[in-house]
Amino acid sequence: MSVVPILQALLLLTLANGAPVVAKKVFGSRFALPLDAGALLFDGRPVFGTSKTVRGILASVVATAIGAALLGLHYELGSLVAIVAMAGDLFASFLKRRLNLPSSSQAIGLDQVPESLFPLLACRVALSLSYADIFVAVWIFFVGELAISRILYILRVRDQPY
Structure with a gap:
């Protein structure tokens, strides 16, 4: 198991997935x-929902690119992690809308796995991660996001305690 690459990956994942939450707190509704411009699909449900915004995607890419550079990694790697993490998040949101779950509702596993697994697979070679490393990192991200989310809710950074 490669501890340093796992830690680097976890820091990048935290930035990628946390930046939209912080941006929402900083900018409010501005x-x-x-992202889906309010479009509805054939099932009458939104593509992603109102909580998936252009602001969130941009915040994720910028913050993670800067974070990667500060870790001594290429900013392109940070951008890749952010873009693929946001794609995983959008995938989860798309599925949640099809399951008729409300925007920002909790779906344990679906809310954590795609946004960590997809980017880890995308940057596996660049970070020299083995598949075992990826498994460990996804597990740590899963447990960590559930725990940190509650703390951020108490601190009023998050709107919901998951």
């Missing part, structure tokens, strides 16, 4: 353009 710049909160829904």
